[in-house]
Amino acid sequence: MSTDVNVKMDAIPGLDPNAMPLQVKDLHVEFRTRNxxxxxxxxxxFDLQPGETRAILGESGCGKSVTAQAIMGILDTPPGFVTGGEILYRGVDLLKLPEAQRRKVRANKIAMIFQDAxxxxxxxxxxxxxxxxxFRKHRGMSRKDAKARSIELLDLVKIPAARQRVNEYPHQFSGGMRQRVMIAMALALDPEVLIADEPTxxxxxxxxAQIMALLAELQRERNMSLVLITHDMGVVADxxxxxxxxYAGRVIEEAPVNDIYxxxxxxxxxxxxxSIPRLDLKGQELSAIKGLPPVLTNIPRGCAFNPRCRYAQDVCRHDPPVPLYQVSSARTAACxxxxxxxGDE
Ligand SMILES: Nc1ncnc2c1ncn2[C@@H]1O[C@H](COP(=O)(O)OP(=O)(O)OP(=O)(O)O)[C@@H](O)[C@H]1O
Ligand SMILES: [Mg+2]
Structure with missing residues (x-):
């Protein structure tokens, strides 16, 4: 579906159609709490090419959703503040845009599917x-046209009997169908970047599996860039x-998916x-990582992972933090x- 009303993005100075749809650079967010x-x-x-899927992976509390909220400009402020870095959409730093322009980018170009549909x-x-x-608000469509468009979208996300179901309320939909509605809403204005925060x-x-397949299909058709946030390593492989x-608010490894596996x-x-459950090892205990992630008000010095790490030595327990090592031309790791x-040595 193409946008039939030209969205006036030209009011934003510096937009470069050849620049990447999304580039996050050295982003820092903190929450100023009582504790x-x-x-x-x-x-x-991290950055994102057109049509590319970037998975952001990590245990609960490591900062995945906060990263997404900062990109979308929907951080809970206070207590949350962006204290450094850049978030570039087509070369323009969203953090420096006036709120009205930022809202325009958010509505039309970068969409998000939330953890809780x-x-x-x-x-x-x-x-x-x-x-x-x-469609009425952002595209100025009439009620009738907006409804027709909504039915098309429900069809697109494969909700059966869209013509009837368009008149139903959210509670009348199953969990999976509701998530399809969320995808439809996210895609409505034809975004270039979709951020899906634990969509399943x-x-x-x-x-x-059905929802992931649908997302992947829609992304391919639209050459959309996808940020897929998950704590499930099994989901991202395909x-x-x-x-x-x-880990603890840092990207500790970054690589093409096949290299990581x-x-x-x-x-x-x-x-x-x-820790991925393996069907061929039935009954065998999972070798999950021992211990818990750190409390973010008190992150360990050196490498934040050192208290749980079987490779850790003295150098990992002291400042400065571990730098990002270039493992190959396409990947980095902070170890x-x-x-x-x-296994190279
Ligand atoms: N509204 C808030 N007030 C205070 N601290 C917050 C708030 N939201 C997030 N945080 C802090 O940010 C950290 C990261 O939260 P975030 O929601 O990004 O985790 P996550 O990686 O998305 O985890 P999950 O997998 O459980 O969704 C939390 O552990 C918490 O310390
Ligand atoms: Mg989250």
């Missing part, structure tokens, strides 16, 4: 009304091009891979012992 400053995002960088939909309006509102966590396994693994270079990534971890 101290929680360092939720500590220098996250049920609370993102309004229970008192029909699904058709909520979809239609996007609340769903059962077969429905998860769909992602590149992976950023996060073949030979992880950070002990944390290795641990995540070993002094990456060669050993990878």
């Amino acid at each position: 101290g400053i929680a360092h939720a995002v500590n220098g996250v960088s 049920l609370s993102a939909l309004n229970p008192v309006f029909t699904v058709g009304f909520q979809l239609g509102e996007l 966590t609340a769903l059962d396994v077969t429905v998860q 769909v992602a091009d590149r992976i950023s693994v996060m 073949a030979s992880p270079a950070h002990p944390y990534t290795k641990g995540l891979l070993e 002094h012992f990456w060669k050993e971890v990878k």
